[in-house]
Amino acid sequence: xxxxxxxxxxxxxxxxxxxxxxxxxxxxxxxxxxxxxxxxxxxxxxxxxxxxxxxxxxxxxxxxxxxxxxxxxxxxxxxxxxxxxxxxxxxxxxxxxxxxxxxxxxxxxxxxxxxxxxxxxxxxxxxxxxxxxxxxxxxxxxxxxxxxxxxxxxxxxxxxxxxxxxxxxxxxxxxxxxxxxxxxxxxxxxxxxxxxxxxxxxxxxxxxxxxxxxxxxxxxxxxxxxxxxxxxxxxxxxxxxxxxxxxxxxxxxxxxxxxxxxxxxxxxxxxxxxxxxxxxxxxxxxxxxxxxxxxxxxxxxxxxxxxxxxxxxxxxxxxxxxxxxxxxxxxxxxxxxxxxxxxxxxxxxx
Ligand SMILES: Cc1ncc(COP(=O)(O)O)c(C=O)c1O
Numbered sequence: 001x002x003x004x005x006x007x008x009x010x011x012x013x014x015x016x017x018x019x020x021x022x023x024x025x026x027x028x029x030x031x032x033x034x035x036x037x038x039x040x041x042x043x044x045x046x047x048x049x050x051x052x053x054x055x056x057x058x059x060x061x062x063x064x065x066x067x068x069x070x071x072x073x074x075x076x077x078x079x080x081x082x083x084x085x086x087x088x089x090x091x092x093x094x095x096x097x098x099x100x101x102x103x104x105x106x107x108x109x110x111x112x113x114x115x116x117x118x119x120x121x122x123x124x125x126x127x128x129x130x131x132x133x134x135x136x137x138x139x140x141x142x143x144x145x146x147x148x149x150x151x152x153x154x155x156x157x158x159x160x161x162x163x164x165x166x167x168x169x170x171x172x173x174x175x176x177x178x179x180x181x182x183x184x185x186x187x188x189x190x191x192x193x194x195x196x197x198x199x200x201x202x203x204x205x206x207x208x209x210x211x212x213x214x215x216x217x218x219x220x221x222x223x224x225x226x227x228x229x230x231x232x233x234x235x236x237x238x239x240x241x242x243x244x245x246x247x248x249x250x251x252x253x254x255x256x257x258x259x260x261x262x263x264x265x266x267x268x269x270x271x272x273x274x275x276x277x278x279x280x281x282x283x284x285x286x287x288x289x290x291x292x293x294x295x296x297x298x299x300x301x302x303x304x305x306x307x308x309x310x311x312x313x314x315x316x317x318x319x320x321x322x323x324x325x326x327x328x329x330x331x332x333x334x335x336x337x338x339x340x341x342x343x344x345x346x347x348x349x350x
Pocket of ligand 1 (some may be wrong): 015062063065066067090091122142144146175177178203205214
């Protein structure tokens with residue numbers, strides 16, 4: 001088979017999935033209405049379901065995970081306030097500085113192993129109230145950590161961080177883009193992970209395979225305030241039932257199968273572990289594989305990415321030395337084989 005005939009093996013991100021036929025069929029005949037007036041029964045049902053999953057009072061449907069984060073920050077902070085989070089958080093590296101522009105917030109970042117910090121980091125960075133210092137106001141956790149290679153926050157560590165933040169009078173928000181991956185991998189439910197958090201959200205466009213959508217959950221009061229920013233930021237939509245029907249379908253059919261993505265990621269880890277090209281393959285816990293090229297080869301991650309792309313295999317270069325590979329609904333065993341073969345071919349070509 002020539003390269004052009006090889007099916008695309010897309011490990012760039014779990015956001016690349018296309019809706020399945022069954023998912024598209026779930027939209028036909030769906031009951032919908034104007035969501036911004038609370039008149040879309042399907043969207044209301046999805047929000048209730050996600051609020052229940054997180055053990056929270058209420059929830060709101062939003063177009064993206066970034067908007068969930070930005071609205072949560074806007075609700076929890078005032079301009080000039082400080083947020084404590086990992087340096088590798090999505091809100092720091094990939095939301096276009098939104099927290100500064102939209103909420104006037106600043107960040108105090110923690111350099112930590114795989115995006116997971118400790119309660120002692122929160123206590124250390126917390127600023128006692130003073131007329132000089134910014135007001136520490138919010139702690140943000142990310143379950144699982146994306147740049148941490150899909151690392152799962154151990155539930156005790158997460159609870160400890162959240163409790164310490166609460167004792168200091170801070171709010172706690174969870175970026176739960178891949179919280180269901182953590183839940184499926186450990187068997188610990190979302191409500192347990194989110195306990196002691198004031199807000200949390202779930203992405204439908206990652207492992208769940210939907211084209212659009214995320215749901216942000218919190219107390220009734222928090223969600224009322226979130227609606228204000230949803231309108232302000234242009235996230236209030238109309239007949240969203242056509243989107244949320246797919247999200248409900250994904251909750252019914254695409255959660256347990258995340259275990260298949262985890263198994264494939266584990267297989268990639270095992271194969272790459274024995275490959276001399278890499279100095280380190282981070283232990284795989286969910287659907288993300290992060291591998292660091294051995295510096296003795298003097299090869300940039302972008303060179304490997306470009307070579308693999310020429311073989312119809314997509315990966316992401318992270319910084320100069322790491323490549324990230326994510327498994328999802330649209331990668332199968334053949335794709336894994338193409339990836340491993342491509343890397344072996346690269347190694348023999350250098
Ligand atoms: C950890 C994490 N948070 C937030 C987001 C943002 O989600 P969205 O692409 O829906 O804005 C992503 C996207 O990949 C992510 O990985």
